[in-house]
Structure formats: structure tokens, C-alpha cells
Amino acid sequence: MAQVQVITGIERRRRWSEVQKREIVEAAFAPGANVAAIARQADISNGLIYRWRQQLRRSATGFTEVVVTSGTPEATDRQGAAIEVALGNGAQVRIPGTIPLDLATAVLKALVRR
Numbered sequence: 001m002a003q004v005q006v007i008t009g010i011e012r013r014r015r016w017s018e019v020q021k022r023e024i025v026e027a028a029f030a031p032g033a034n035v036a037a038i039a040r041q042a043d044i045s046n047g048l049i050y051r052w053r054q055q056l057r058r059s060a061t062g063f064t065e066v067v068v069t070s071g072t073p074e075a076t077d078r079q080g081a082a083i084e085v086a087l088g089n090g091a092q093v094r095i096p097g098t099i100p101l102d103l104a105t106a107v108l109k110a111l112v113r114r
Contacts, residue, residue, distance in 0.1 A: 021052045029053065087111055 016024075028038040028049045039046045081097035091111040095104045 016052075022056060025049060025053045025056060085111075 024038060024042050024044075027033060028035045035046055035049055039049055083095045083097075084092070085095065085108065086092045089111075093107060093111060095107070
């Protein structure tokens with residue numbers, strides 16, 4: 001049987017907090033998640049989830065979590081100082097400390113656009 005919603009007063013737009021938007025977007029793009037299913041659960045359209053994702057990306061400060069680990073001394077001596085970057089799109093790069101700054105910047109910008 002079909003479900004019918006009767007609105008007796010003036011329909012108002014729902015307001016979503018930044019936290020709610022982020023939670024819905026994270027749930028929709030989690031590994032194995034289905035955007036359409038998450039949209040149905042939240043009672044919103046698929047397109048709204050994609051719009052929120054774009055807005056969240058634009059508002060990102062550019063900083064991310066950094067994890068510092070200590071490797072074995074032998075590995076550090078052979079390879080020298082380096083930064084390993086893992087982007088949200090799955091791309092990973094290891095940048096040696098001897099690489100010029102402008103080259104490292106160009107490589108990271110290219111990977112972010114991918």
C-alpha cells in the first residue's frame with residue numbers, strides 16, 4: 001500500500017547542521033555504502049548528498065590527520081627523510097626530503113585533482 005503524507009500547514013524547509021550533513025555524507029561514501037539507500041534513510045534526494053559533499057570539500061581547510069611512526073634505523077638511513085601522503089581518493093605518494101618544494105607541490109596538486 002502506498003504511503004501518503006498530508007501537510008496541513010505551511011511546509012517548511014528542513015535545516016541540517018554541518019555535523020548532520022557530514023555524518024550523512026560520510027555514511028553515503030563509506031566503503032560498500034549505497035548513496036541511494038542512505039538518501040532514503042535520511043529522507044532526502046541523492047543529489048542533495050552530492051551537493052553537500054561538494055560544499056564540504058570546498059570548505060575543507062586543507063589539513064588532514066598526520067600519523068608519525070618510527071621506522072627501523074636501517075630503512076631510515078637507506079631511504080633518507082621522506083613524507084608519505086595518502087589521499088582520500090586512494091592515491092598514495094612518498095616524497096623524499098630532497099625533492100624541490102615546487103615539484104612536490106605540483107605532484108600533490110595533480111593527485112588531488114585525480
